Amino acid sequence: MTREEQKAQRRQLIITNALELFVKKGYSETKIGDIAKASNMSVGLMFHYFESKEQLYAELVKMGVEGTNFPQEMNFENPLDYFKCFLDELFKYALAEPWVLYMFVLMSQARRGEGVPEYIREMALSVNQIQQPAEVIEAGQKYGYFREGNPMALAFTFWSSVQGVMEQLAVSPELIKSGALPQSDWLIDIIRGAK
Amino acid sequence: MTREEQKAQRRQLIITNALELFVKKGYSETKIGDIAKASNMSVGLMFHYFESKEQLYAELVKMGVEGTNFPQEMNFENPLDYFKCFLDELFKYALAEPWVLYMFVLMSQARRGEGVPEYIREMALSVNQIQQPAEVIEAGQKYGYFREGNPMALAFTFWSSVQGVMEQLAVSPELIKSGALPQSDWLIDIIRGAK
């Protein structure tokens, strides 16, 4: 393997380990030394690959911002499918590939801002999570696709619930293994309501 | 005011400010100096009232453990009321009194363990959040009160959603002011399902 490939690979390894640690222990409580140990490297070497802990975290959030493709197009006959598709995709990937789950949770953390530098928080917040869903809900309510209620509050509740579930999944590997998994329909009923 | 009352009052002030800060910034990122400043006291004085930052946090979690009264008794004709009552109470108090909201979120954080010493995490985990609801759901499913599905997974999803909503509320004071609030029925439908 060429030196350059080697380097890219180790850089990727750091990123992967850092993501998992940041998600499981939070930003402040994740020590550079922890990431180094998880990656079998010396502490000093971390700074060869990344300028600082903060910049490493910022890079992860940046990847999250770029990789977040909340469906923008609306080609669904039934607007419920907009949410259904989103959740199905999310669960499918999140359960198959811890990376996706962790990335999702990292973004929640960064948006919440627990111990995260402010400019990073703003970066994470730039992915608007509530406005668009609220509009879809508002439009769909006229045709009875969604339950009655303040569209913002509905979008907020739905989105907070999804985040809550993902965060718990991220720290509950045993649940994932047991197969007792959340179903997207259950969460959809938050906004659809009982028929 | 007597010296003793004075002391009790200032101690309480520290606790109140610490709770809010821990919830909004997380354990590690909340500095003793922040709590001191919020309480208009010197840093040194913090250590007159509390042995250490860790012990202060532990005390908060202990209060949470003792104050958590997940309804143990089941005198409901319809088991859905078990959840409905719980949520109604929770929202009622959490919206009226930030203390309740923050305490709830602190417990979630402590259970999740972000940057929290392990023995504190275990203390927080001692309040079992999933087992009992899962049993209620399992029993109720036989009579059609709840939707089909793995009772553990349903309880997990419901509980994670509640936590997610509360955590978002705790960092979204503007939402609370706007009045666009989550309704307990919306979350109940996670486990009740569409009829």
Place this chain on the structure above:
DNA sequence: AAGTTCAATGAATTTATATTCAATGAGGTG
């Protein structure tokens, strides 16, 4: 009123962790 206690302070100390750096040697290149 004199003496005692203890809340309160801010500066000094300790500790933990991020960050820097000089030294080493294994790949790569002519």
Place this chain on the structure above:
DNA sequence: CACCTCATTGAATATAAATTCATTGAACTT
């Protein structure tokens, strides 16, 4: 092979935050 580059290390340094401590003065006790 001789030279150069740069990945890698571990020790040294810087920094920020927790914790300790000597000192002060106000509130209680007698």
